Amino acid sequence: MCTEWQSWRAGKPGHELGHEAVGVVVDAASSTRHKVGDRVIAMPHWGCGKCPACLSGEHIHCTDQRDLLAETGSSCGLGGYAQYLLKPDYLLYPVPDDIETDHAAMALCALGPSFTAMERMQVSPADTLVVSGCGAVGLGAIVNARTIGARVIALELHPFRADLARALGAEHVLDPRAPDLVEQVRALTGGYGADAVIETSNNEAAPPIVLELVRARGRLAFVTWSGALPVNRITGKGVDIFGCWHWNHDQAGERMMQRVREARPLLDKLVTHRFVLADVSDAFALQETGQCGKVLLYPGGRGAGA
Structure with missing residues (x-):
């Protein structure tokens, strides 16, 4: 389902x-x-x-x-x-x-959308990946990432899904509404931001926020349909962006x-x-x-x- x-x-x-x-x-x-x-x-x-x-x-x-x-x-x-x-x-x-x-x-x-996203972003065991949203697709992204050995930071509000994200191997589960979210992610990634981010929440406000969570010259993938991105920040950070629907x-x-x-x-x-x-x-x-x-x-x- x-x-x-x-x-x-x-x-x-x-x-x-x-x-x-x-x-x-x-x-x-x-x-x-x-x-x-x-x-x-x-x-x-x-x-x-x-x-x-x-x-x-x-x-x-x-x-x-x-x-x-x-x-x-x-x-x-x-x-x-x-x-x-x-x-x-x-x-x-x-x-x-x-x-x-x-x-x-x-x-x-469960696995398909994020499987494609991670292949296109070339996520490796050396990477830290932020998974935005822990619905079924986001939880599947955690499974994909942990199976290949990547480190995962998840963003989720719902207690049940936050706990499940941890059980699936997310090292940290952060509140996506936190005013210091960018600072939290940078603190967990040596001050630079995540190597890659995958947005699965379909929240209208998420795209410009997750763009700030990825490091300069990092990679960002969307398996969602909502929101917009500021072009000046995409260019300024040199971020690679991928739209991924299925596998x-x-x-x-x-x-x-x-x-x-x-x-x-x-x-x-x-x-x-x-x-x-x-x-x-x-x-x-x-x-x-x-x-x-x-x-x-x-x-x-x-x-x-x-």
Whole structure:
């Protein structure tokens, strides 16, 4: 489960909820990539498979999405909160036999956005990374960073998620509203600022603040959609900035699967709750409280609750 609970909170009805899923192929049609019985990761959206973005594996950035309902004559099948899901075969990535389905599900929005951000920022074990916001994506960023050995400073207000951030390996968890936040981060980084920062909070006010947390010639990545940056500070600090939405399964699939393998103990901590599909409203209500990490939703009869 990802951000669909926000539509639930707003009272917006929808029959295509769920943009991330892992499942089993039940009808392979004419595919030569997959067969019935294969476990697969279903990537988001419905990229055309032909444009420059898709041909480079960046399907998430396709500007000519396919209309699968029109193509198939179906009235449903686009949402992951369902027993069945329609997907082009090139948007399915095979799950290796040694990776459990629950862990494979973390390769989507739990690890995916920050995985790309850290690869593009070239985060290494020598780096100190600030993670702004400890929702599911931010917590996944901590998992990614700690798995590769980077030091993590997290920014979070919610007590439950602050505690979970520490359990996942954040060395410090700071209040993002603190008037001396910049000074705190500099004090923890030899006076210079963090080597890299990833903004996941989607707070309108966050971008100019996190820009001040990164050192001169540092790196800054956004997996969010809100706020604005002052150009004079970007230029003045010489900061490299990256916009990252998801991960490229065509180019980075093997690296992602290895990340999942190495992160297993932390992934087990990151997933705090499991629900069956019939209890999705209860899952939404839990997500609204913030008293959770990543939540898994099962179409069948897997155990519910914590």
